[in-house]
Structures are given as structure tokens and as C-alpha cells.
Amino acid sequence: MKPSHQCNAAPGLIEIDGEPAYRWEDRLKGDEFVGSKVRLRVRPWLTVARWPGNIDVATRVCGHLMDNVVRHAKLFPDRTVAIRLICPSRHGELIVEVDDALPDFPGFDEIVSQGPDGYPPVTGLWWVAHAKGRLAWDLLRDDAGAVIGKTVQAVLPPSP
Structure with a gap:
């Protein structure tokens, strides 16, 4: 699948080949408390997995991406938000991935073209830039190939 949009030299959504070292996924009720x-x-989970990056920042990125679905995107009919680490x-x-039912990312190009200092602090996406991460999104398709939404992906580096 060819990626729709990308930024910060990210080659689109990263595809995982083989079995990752760690994988966690969940679905949470899409309400005003989803971020917390x-x-x-x-x-x-990141502590037990001993991920060598900044766990505090990664946790904040996850919360903001989930909040953004409720505030700016569209929930799936079951009113949940899916997340994968x-x-x-x-x-x-x-790699943090969040799915939603809106097959577009309004304002993405403006958000990610804010320059090398990152996204404006008024957005939750600022945390991705703060962590020196990359942000990308692509259309989400069902097994038959029909577009059902999008996946937003933040790739966060380990600590040096």
C-alpha cells in the first residue's frame, strides 16, 4: 500500500517485517477520558518492555494521539479507538499507531510544515516533534480493500 502523506523524512508508514520484539494493542472507549x-x-507496558526511549514523552504522545481522534477525527461505529505499540x-x-474512521487528515501538511523546531505547542502533535519523532498517516482499509478510515503513526526514537 502506498502511503498517502508523510513528514520529517519518514518513508510513509513503517511496515513491520517478521515478529517484533514487543507488541501491545488495545481498544478504548472513545470519550473525553481516552487520553488519560x-x-x-x-x-x-513500556516500563515492563524496557523500551530504552523516554517513556514519559512516549506516554504523552499516545494520550494526545488518542485524544485527537475524539476531538478532531471520527470514531468507528463501536465508539472505540484502537492503539498499537x-x-x-x-x-x-x-511505533505508535492509532486508527480512526475519518479517511482524511485535515491540516496535516500545515501541521508538519511548521519547520525544524516542530509542530506548534497548541497541538498534541507537538510531542512527536519534541521527541524527535516522525509522523505519518495512511488510509486504513478493510480485508476487501475498501477505505474505512486512517492510521496515524508516530515513530519515536530510543534514547541515545
Whole structure:
């Protein structure tokens, strides 16, 4: 699948080949508390997985991406928001993926073209730039190939 949009030299959504070192996924009720609920679940998972990056920042990125679905995108009919955390290797990047039912990302190009200092602090996406991460999105398709929404992906580096 060819990516729709990308930024910060990200080659589109990163595809995971083989079995990742760690993988965690969940679906949470899409309400005004989704960001805080996901932060409570992500922090212990990243700690137990011993991800070598900044766990506090990664936790905040997850919360903001989930909040953005409720505030700016569209929920799936079951009113939940899906999140995946993937560590392709034990000491590498963390891939955060969030799915929603809106097959567009209004304002994406403006948000990511704010310059090398990152996205404006008024957006939750600022945390991706703060972590020196990359942000991308692509259309989400069902098994038959029909577009059902999008996946937003933040790739966060491990600590040096």
C-alpha cells in the first residue's frame, strides 16, 4: 500500500517485517477520558518492555494521539479507538499507531510544515516533534480493500 502523506523524512508508514520484539494493542472507549486512560495503560507496558526511549514523552504522545481522534477525527461505529505499540527490535524505535474512521487528515501538511523546531505547542502533535519523532498517516482499509478510515503513526526514537 502506498502511503498517502508523510513528514520529517519518514518513508510513509513503517511496515513491520517478521515478529517484533514487543507488541501491545488495545481498544478504548472513545470519550473525553481516552487520553488519560491510555496513558495509565501505556506507561507500565513500556516500563515492563524496557523500551530504552523516554517513556514519559512516549506516554504523552499516545494520550494526545488518542485524544485527537475524539476531538478532531471520527470514531468507528463501536465508539472505540484502537492503539498499537510496536518495538521492531529490543533496543530500537517505538511505533505508535492509532486508527480512526475519518479517511482524511485535515491540516496535516500545515501541521508538519511548521519547520525544524516542530509542530506548534497548541497541538498534541507537538510531542512527536519534541521527541524527535516522525509522523505519518495512511488510509486504513478493510480485508476487501475498501477505505474505512486512517492510521496515524508516530515513530519515536530510543534514547541515545
